[in-house]
Amino acid sequence: MHAHGITGRSVRSKRRRNTKEPYCFVATCAAGLENLVQEEISLLGGLEPVTAPGAVTWQANSLKTAYLACLWSRFSSRILLRLTQFEAPTPDELYKEASKIDWGRHFNGDTSFAISTTLVNSGPEMNHSHYASLRIKDAIVDQFRRRTGERPDVDVRTPGIRLNLHVEGTAAALSLDLSGESLHRRGYRTGAGEAPLKETLAAAIAYLSGVRVGMSPDTCILDPMCGSATLLIEAALIVGDSAPGLLRDTFGFQHWLGHNEKMWETLVEAAVQREDQHAETPWPMIIGYDADPHVVAAARKNIINAGLGDRITIKQRQLARLHPPTAEGILVTNPPYGERLSEKEAVKYLYRAVGRIFRQHFSGWQLGFFTANPDFADMLGVSWQERHRLYNGPLKCRLLTTALTAASPGASEEFDKGIRLSLQETPQANDQESDPALPAEDFANRLRKNCQRLFPWAEEHNITCFRIYDADIPEYNVAIDVYEQWVHVQEYEPPATVPSEKAEERFNQALQVIRQLLDVPHSQLFVKKRRKQRGNEQYQKRPDTTGKTDGKTGKLYEVREGGNRFLVNFTDYLDTGLFLDHRKTRALLAELADGRTFLNLFAYTGSATVYAAKGGAVSTQTVDLSEKYLVRAQANLSLNGFGGALHQFSEADCLQWLKSCRDQYGVIFVDPPTFSNSRHKNIVFDVQKDHPELLRLAMNLLTHDGVLVFSTNYRKFELDTELEEEFVVREITNQTLPEDFQGKGNIHRCWRFRHHNDEE
Incomplete structure (x- = not known):
């Protein structure tokens, strides 16, 4: 199996050890x-x-x-x-x-x-x-x-x-x-990914995870983030009973006068015979995936150098696409560590994705999870059977191992099912037309009717985040959104003609109705006062919230939409990080992005990028001026099992970025703010004034058969008519408005742009 080159090159011993001491x-x-x-x-x-x-x-x-x-x-x-x-x-x-x-x-x-x-x-x-x-x-x-x-x-x-x-x-x-160079230098590795494992440590991880000689051919050893494939190569050497020293060219004892060459050659011949013997027996499947095509190419070279090209299969694949190739096996991996803040956030939620995928799909498998961030281990949501203290160079690490059976904690998704049932049943339990015990009877009746209409619709379409009230009655000027088991309430700023005492009374009445009608615990209700924003204030951290939050400030909650998962913040900012009115727009982008490159401008928390990746985009580019929102965007992608070199993030002013970019994209999403003013970077953007230049620059990057989707929440927006002459433009606002936002006025407007040579 290997090209053995270590025999016959030794300096012959000139003297014999004449002492009898051991x-x-x-x-x-x-x-x-x-x-x-x-x-x-x-x-x-x-x-x-x-x-x-x-x-x-x-x-x-x-x-x-x-x-x-x-x-x-x-x-x-x-x-x-x-x-x-x-x-x-x-x-x-x-x-x-x-x-x-x-x-x-x-x-x-x-x-x-x-x-x-x-x-x-x-x-x-x-x-x-x-x-x-x-x-x-x-x-x-x-x-x-x-x-x-x-x-x-x-x-x-x-x-x-x-x-x-x-x-x-x-x-x-x-x-x-006697060894010469360190024994971890087996001789097969020519290329490595980021933070490569030493071969000796990789062998220990594989062994402690359960890899043994002569494993059943009906099983599989799988590394979903294989990097340079060191873990899989060392696992294969164990399975094949191959001596790792056979791969080396030289040892230190070959220049030592006390070297017994005959003894050494005899031991090498015996090792080769053992390896050949196991080469004839059936092996388990050994498979590695990585998101980075360059890393995959390097891994394949290492495998060939190790003489294992017919034993290990390496493919480019995102974690999100991971499924077990056999009923039983060992999933062993060394995920990215994350050195900068943005990377650590992404790694933390990557761990959550690994744990979720393992629990959902890998019943009957063993898991060996090596991490330099043991504080994040709980993010996987599995019960560890063993914890091994190991070091990767100076880094204190842990190898965490467990086995998952159908009866294991977390082996099913009953928790998710329970969330959907609670959303469906609670409002419908109160189906009477009115309740004298509730204040604000008109508001209570309207909210109840909305719930009786929207909750069955949401259940039918597997929607768990949606709007149930949006200032339907002018006197109760609030927006109410359901996010899984949480309720998010925003009070719009009352008109100047309404006394502040009266507005406060109505708002408190509305809160009382919401708590009783939805039967929502205090810890799951979040309340904010929405005021007219200046510049980019809607993206700035809020100094406080209305109502007590019991120390919940800063916490991110995980919610689901369209088969994806997103991190939302109910307390620190005016917006949660997931615009619910763009639900259908995101679904449209997922359809368009299949097999194409995707560009997301003014990306906010990257929710559209997640949809595009899930929809089959071959690569994505996410651009936003805010570092903190790009950190969330990376975390959102990681939470869904996407990442690596094919998903890039740029902290930049979108107009300037477009002027310097030379790439082409098959799908581009442009969703700018109405107005933004960055004091620190001296950048002012006005969607009405600046959208012609913005869209022309973006169309320069659109492939000849590509699609650009432009959306704005500015209610008074007027599209520049010259754009409709330069490009094929079709307004698609109606098809992008979800059921829960119908009849709410122009919550947003949306257009589809193509080049003229592709006019349908």
């Missing part, structure tokens, strides 16, 4: 892998393995266990032969003790060498690792010069012999590095 070997490893390494060493025949932080020490009567460790250890970083131990309070003691070793027994004067030093809690005179290495080097060079008149060269990059000095306190240990 060898002392040390396997170093990353923190958290010590027990796995100890288990390996025991299975390989190591005597009395002793575990310490980052190392396992054992005794042996021959080199065999060390060779086997170099060849077979999946989790070790280096295999060391301990040459001596001594007390070294000063660098001069290092020189003295190193001079006692007969270095001519280990290598010749024409062999280069290098020394790596680790100091742990060493004294004041031993506080510089470079100087400590220098003293060892001096001892070796001086000895060779005295005996032969020549000195070996130091080569820190590709030395023939590597020596390892470890000083803890005053206790020093000097060892010969």
Whole structure:
């Protein structure tokens, strides 16, 4: 299966070890892998393995266990032969003790060498690792010069012999590095995604997640965010009983005079036979997906280099499209970490998407989830059976594992079903024409009738976020929206002719009716006072809200629409982050975007981008001037299982961005604010004045057969008539107004633009 190139290249041993003392070997490893390494060493025949932080020490009567460790250890970083131990309070003691070793027994004067030093809690005179290495080097060079008149060269990059000095306190240990380069460098990886895993850590993740030799061919090992495919390659090496050392070109012991080449070649031949034996048996499916096509290409190269091109399948696919290829298997993944704020928010909701997809579709599967953000682990919504503390370099990480059965908590979506039932049943329970106990009888009757009409409609069309009242009676000047089990109430600013006391009385009456009629708990009712906005105030954080919110400020709630999920904020801003009147517009965009590139201008929280991605857009570009809303937009995409290089976000003024963009898009959505004024960026936008330039610039980026959808909520808007001569323009306002906004006046207006050569 592999191209084995490690035999026949060794420097033949010129001397034999003549001591009867047992060898002392040390396997170093990353923190958290010590027990796995100890288990390996025991299975390989190591005597009395002793575990310490980052190392396992054992005794042996021959080199065999060390060779086997170099060849077979999946989790070790280096295999060391301990040459001596001594007390070294000063660098001069290092020189003295190193001079006692007969270095001519280990290598010749024409062999280069290098020394790596680790100091742990060493004294004041031993506080510089470079100087400590220098003293060892001096001892070796001086000895060779005295005996032969020549000195070996130091080569820190590709030395023939590597020596390892470890000083803890005053206790020093000097060892010969038998592995040479770190064992995690298997030799197959040429390209890696962001934050690649070391191969040794990847092997540990796969093993601890349940990957074993000879897994059933009816199962599958699946990584939905495979990156460079390191996890899958290491899993395949385990399944195929392949020694990871077979992939390497060189080892450190090949330049060591104590090397037993015959023993090594025998062990390599045995490893090749084991690999060939398992190559003939049926394997489980091993599949990887990634959203980034460039990463997929790099992963495929790594797999071919590992000799596993016929064993591992890699495809470009978004997490949102994930389904189990077999009834049982292991889903193991190392999702993105997220370093910046926007990335961390996106990662947090990516975790929620992973958990939801796993619970919904992967009953009978095991999950191994490796994360550098263990605080986000609860976002997955699964009960973890085991938690392993591991490190990816300096990053403190966790490997979380569990198995999901049909009876597991979270294995079904009954919670979602309950939400829909509560929305349907509560208003219809009060079907009497009037209730004397309720104040504001006219308002109560109108709200009840609206609910009796709209709730069955919403249930029939699987709509859980919709408007049930919008100033239907002028005296009760409020808008009431249902978002799943939450109710969002906005009071419009009363006219100047209405005394403030009277307006406050009516508003309080309306709230009392809402609470009683909808039977909504106080914690699920959010109340705001809507005032006429100046500039972009509607997007600014509100200093407070009307009514108590019990510390709910800043919290994001997850709601559903059109098979997608969105994050809404009921407290901090005038708008929640999801414009309900654009529900049908978003659905239209999803249909148009299938198989096309999509551009979302003035994107707000990216809800249209989510629809386009779900609808099959090959790529999306989301542009908005607000960083905080782009953060939400990225989180919304992640929540739905979309992300990666094909979904780009740009914080920019849309007009300026359009002037500099050179790409073409098959579908463009333009939904600008009526007016915005950014003090910090000196940008003023007026939709009536600026829309001709905006739309012409956008049409320059539209493909010859593309569609642009333009929408505005400015009730007095008039479209520039010259645009209708330059392009094929058709107003589609009526087909984009949802049932719950019918009869509300021009809540928005909407047009469809095409180039003339595509006139229907």
